Amino acid sequence: MRPLDEKETTAVFEKIFKFTGNNLKNIVENPSHEGPDKEPGRYCFRLHKNKVYYVSDSLVKRATNVARTKLASIGTCVGRFTHGGNFHLTIECLNLLAANAKHKVWLKPTSEMSFLYANHVLKGGLGRITESIAPGDGVVVFSMSDLPLGFGVAAKSTQDCRKLDPNAIVVLHQADIGEYLRMENQHEQIIEE
Amino acid sequence: MAANKNKGAKSKNPPLKKKLRNHLFTEKKRPTKKDEVFDDVSDGQSEEEQLEEAEDLLDGDEQVSDFDDASDISDDDDAPLADDFLQGSDDEDEDRGSGSTSGSGSDSDGTDIEEKSRAIDEQREREEEDAQAEMQLNIKEESDEFRLPTKEELEAEQQRPPDLANLQMRIKDIVRVLSNFKELRQEGNTRKDYVDQLKMDLGSYYGYNEFLIGVLVDMFPVVELMELIEAFEKPRPTCIRANTLRVNIHFSVAVFDLCIFRSTIAIISFEMQTRRRDLADTLSKRGVELDQLSKWSKVGLVVYNSHVPIGATPEYLAGFYYIQGASSFLPVMALAPQEKERVVDMAAAPGGKTTYVAALMKNSGLIFANEMKETRLKSLTANLHRMGVTNTIVCNYDGRELPKVLGQNSVDRVLLDAPCSGTGVITKDPSVKTSKSLDDIQKCAHLQKQLILAAIDMVDANSKTGGYIVYSTCSMMVPENEAVIDYALKKRDVKVVPCGLDFGCPGYIRFREHRFHTSLENTRRFYPHVHNMDGFFVAKLKKMSNTKKNLVSSDGSETVEQTQRPEEIHSDEDNKKELEQQKIKKQSPKGKKKSLKAKGLSGNGKVESPATLKNRDRSENGKVELAATSKKRKRKFPSKEEISKAREEKRKAMRGQKKQPKEDKTGI
Numbered sequence: 109m110r111p112l113d114e115k116e117t118t119a120v121f122e123k124i125f126k127f128t129g130n131n132l133k134n135i136v137e138n139p140s141h142e143g144p145d146k147e148p149g150r151y152c153f154r155l156h157k158n159k160v161y162y163v164s165d166s167l168v169k170r171a172t173n174v175a176r177t178k179l180a181s182i183g184t185c186v187g188r189f190t191h192g193g194n195f196h197l198t199i200e201c202l203n204l205l206a207a208n209a210k211h212k213v214w215l216k217p218t219s220e221m222s223f224l225y226a227n228h229v230l231k232g233g234l235g236r237i238t239e240s241i242a243p244g245d246g247v248v249v250f251s252m253s254d255l256p257l258g259f260g261v262a263a264k265s266t267q268d269c270r271k272l273d274p275n276a277i278v279v280l281h282q283a284d285i286g287e288y289l290r291m292e293n294q295h296e297q298i299i300e301e
Numbered sequence: 302m303a304a305n306k307n308k309g310a311k312s313k314n315p316p317l318k319k320k321l322r323n324h325l326f327t328e329k330k331r332p333t334k335k336d337e338v339f340d341d342v343s344d345g346q347s348e349e350e351q352l353e354e355a356e357d358l359l360d361g362d363e364q365v366s367d368f369d370d371a372s373d374i375s376d377d378d379d380a381p382l383a384d385d386f387l388q389g390s391d392d393e394d395e396d397r398g399s400g401s402t403s404g405s406g407s408d409s410d411g412t413d414i415e416e417k418s419r420a421i422d423e424q425r426e427r428e429e430e431d432a433q434a435e436m437q438l439n440i441k442e443e444s445d446e447f448r449l450p451t452k453e454e455l456e457a458e459q460q461r462p463p464d465l466a467n468l469q470m471r472i473k474d475i476v477r478v479l480s481n482f483k484e485l486r487q488e489g490n491t492r493k494d495y496v497d498q499l500k501m502d503l504g505s506y507y508g509y510n511e512f513l514i515g516v517l518v519d520m521f522p523v524v525e526l527m528e529l530i531e532a533f534e535k536p537r538p539t540c541i542r543a544n545t546l547r548v549n550i551h552f553s554v555a556v557f558d559l560c561i562f563r564s565t566i567a568i569i570s571f572e573m574q575t576r577r578r579d580l581a582d583t584l585s586k587r588g589v590e591l592d593q594l595s596k597w598s599k600v601g602l603v604v605y606n607s608h609v610p611i612g613a614t615p616e617y618l619a620g621f622y623y624i625q626g627a628s629s630f631l632p633v634m635a636l637a638p639q640e641k642e643r644v645v646d647m648a649a650a651p652g653g654k655t656t657y658v659a660a661l662m663k664n665s666g667l668i669f670a671n672e673m674k675e676t677r678l679k680s681l682t683a684n685l686h687r688m689g690v691t692n693t694i695v696c697n698y699d700g701r702e703l704p705k706v707l708g709q710n711s712v713d714r715v716l717l718d719a720p721c722s723g724t725g726v727i728t729k730d731p732s733v734k735t736s737k738s739l740d741d742i743q744k745c746a747h748l749q750k751q752l753i754l755a756a757i758d759m760v761d762a763n764s765k766t767g768g769y770i771v772y773s774t775c776s777m778m779v780p781e782n783e784a785v786i787d788y789a790l791k792k793r794d795v796k797v798v799p800c801g802l803d804f805g806c807p808g809y810i811r812f813r814e815h816r817f818h819t820s821l822e823n824t825r826r827f828y829p830h831v832h833n834m835d836g837f838f839v840a841k842l843k844k845m846s847n848t849k850k851n852l853v854s855s856d857g858s859e860t861v862e863q864t865q866r867p868e869e870i871h872s873d874e875d876n877k878k879e880l881e882q883q884k885i886k887k888q889s890p891k892g893k894k895k896s897l898k899a900k901g902l903s904g905n906g907k908v909e910s911p912a913t914l915k916n917r918d919r920s921e922n923g924k925v926e927l928a929a930t931s932k933k934r935k936r937k938f939p940s941k942e943e944i945s946k947a948r949e950e951k952r953k954a955m956r957g958q959k960k961q962p963k964e965d966k967t968g969i
Contacts, residue, residue, distance in 0.1 A: 141665050142692040144643050164692070170643075170667055171694045173706060180672075180695040181682040200686040220615055255619050285618035288687050 127246035131208035140164035206256035224286035232274035258284030532829035632773035650677035652684035713767030725836020
């Protein structure tokens with residue numbers, strides 16, 4: 109586990125900035141309530157085995173005596189670096205994004221499940237959309253009951269959406285909470301010991 | 302008037318009436334066919350009889366009159382019977398004296414009544430005889446109905462494919478016999494014969510292996526055992542836990558209300574935040590029928606019926622609830638983690654308990670979620686993220702190494718949901734029925750003992766808020782539960798404290814040959830047939846001090862044992878010699894002293910540390926418990942029977958020899 113170097117930091121922040129805009133400041137500066145310390149600390153980003161974690165400082169301190177090979181996860185995982193050196197956000201960071209999202213779309217109940225099976229968001233399934241989305245912006249997808257379902261990249265601007273036909277893609281799928289089921293073949297959903 | 306008399310009779314004659322009642326009951330035992338046949342007849346006639354005397358009927362068909370009598374007694378206001386009481390027994394007449402209002406009435410037809418009463422008495426005697434004869438007959442018939450199969454029959458049975466209906470019948474019969482063994486037993490068969498047959502039948506009917514069914518039979522009385530085994534065949538209700546990190550507690554209440562008072566939805570929804578309202582709406586819209594789990598949990602909901610898989614709703618994926626068995630709530634509730642604490646979950650996957658702990662801590666503090674199996678890490682981290690837990694460090698150690706890694710006395714609370722044989726969750730994993738053996742249980746118990754010591758070592762006894770260890774298993778085996786806690790009590794300075802769960806059965810203090818510390822009453826056991834949750838065990842320990850002084854003292858006691866054993870043998874030999882030589886009666890003190898001397902000499906030869914000698918001296922004084930006590934007690938009355946004593950000595954010597962290799966192992 110180590111802090112991100114400059115290049116990595118830039119990659120991570122750029123990616124998050126696409127979704128949160130200036131709210132990125134909140135993510136970095138929020139006081140952390142995790143950890144046994146009385147004083148609230150700060151959050152930081154740490155890289156561990158290709159994955160980037162967003163974690164309270166005091167947890168990082170406590171985790172130092174866990175061997176590198178034995179540490180599986182700490183705090184919240186926000187994404188991972190691919191072999192090519194690109195940074196991808198993963199579904200685990202959804203809460204972080206949803207809390208600070210700048211661009212949002214809300215899905216009609218009928219198209220919720222479709223999105224949860226990794227399909228793109230179509231105009232027909234769109235319930236609401238925030239103003240001033242430009243193509244290429246990061247968009248967080250909610251259900252009509254404000255349940256964060258995932259995120260993606262806007263394919264069309266808000267303006268264009270008005271005139272689109274129902275089958276046109278509005279948001280390109282990147283991640284959704286259905287992954288918790290799909291990616292976990294050995295995930296014991298129902299029963300635990 | 303009749304009623305009046307009868308009252309008097311009632312109060313004066315309880316024993317007689319009781320007899321009659323008994324009589325009635327014996328009659329009821331008759332085959333029901335007869336009852337049906339005579340039911341109508343007796344009904345009609347009992348009415349008639351209230352008007353006229355029963356005498357002519359007495360001579361009639363016996364069965365019918367039997368019934369008349371019966372119905373009369375049960376009616377409690379029949380004239381003839383009351384009169385009989387008044388006239389038939391002399392002492393009662395005296396008792397009654399002038400207080401009786403019936404005096405004048407009975408005078409007029411005194412002789413008549415006397416005759417009648419005599420007739421009735423006779424008849425009653427006859428009936429009683431009949432009834433008894435019939436009882437005997439019944440018993441015979443019943444025992445004829447069921448007898449244990451002979452060896453040949455069993456062999457023949459093994460040739461054929463198992464006849465399940467027949468097996469079930471036999472199981473039922475044996476259970477019936479065992480629950481009333483004195484009456485229903487078959488001559489020449491011991492209880493053991495029945496129990497053995499029951500074990501065999503249960504094993505083949507439900508598919509248990511010999512070992513497991515044997516243990517279960519040892520643990521429960523037969524009737525309860527049947528309930529338990531039946532409960533294992535049925536699934537437990539699905540429970541979900543509302544995640545307070547994502548949803549407020551009101552959610553669960555709201556859903557609950559929603560199910561029952563649909564009219565109040567509107568009011569509630571105004572009070573709730575949008576998200577929660579919609580969640581409640583959507584869950585019910587999806588056709589999930591929920592109810593509060595029970596009054597001990599605010600976050601638990603039980604799912605009765607669902608049209609959608611509740612493990613795949615968007616709400617589930619968003620971490621609004623977690624699906625977990627009711628039993629999984631218990632250890633966390635017992636742990637009762639506080640905010641800002643350092644907590645370790647030693648066997649965390651798949652994360653149900655860890656996420657609950659995090660929810661109780663409101664994501665503050667720090668949780669070390671450890672999981673040894675690498676393959677389960679993925680589901681653990683996924684669940685933690687899904688449920689929005691951010692205060693967790695997930696690591697992948699063997700639980701026994703944890704004190705070295707995290708530091709001794711470094712955390713406030715430890716949750717040890719130990720890996721176990723899983724005998725409490727046969728419902729979920731029926732393979733346990735056949736796959737577990739004594740060996741597996743012992744292996745589990747060994748690992749559990751190591752783990753619980755590791756858990757205790759990690760906890761800081763001086764923690765302001767904590768200092769607790771919760772140990773839980775989903776096993777029902779005593780070696781994996783009470784024995785482990787008992788072991789921890791001996792090895793570390795901890796005590797068992799109440800779990801904070803106001804239900805559940807107390808743990809065993811004594812089980813067969815085992816005797817555990819009395820504070821083990823504070824542990825809790827949960828059974829499928831009693832609590833409708835998985836078989837479960839929860840114990841909460843409080844660490845009293847960080848010193849391992851108990852460890853030292855137990856080491857000491859071990860050395861005492863060790864030093865004593867050879868001495869025991871020596872003294873036995875001495876005693877034997879003395880027995881042979883002198884046949885002294887007051888031999889015990891002398892023998893002891895002699896043996897001590899002898900031991901001292903031999904000890905010098907063997908080179909002994911002064912400490913062990915000291916220990917031995919203490920034990921010689923009979924002040925050290927443990928191994929010494931049994932010996933001491935036996936030594937107390939040596940003068941009584943020399944023969945029996947000689948036998949004892951022999952036995953002891955044998956035991957000592959047996960123990961020695963075993964103890965050496967543990968000593969190492």
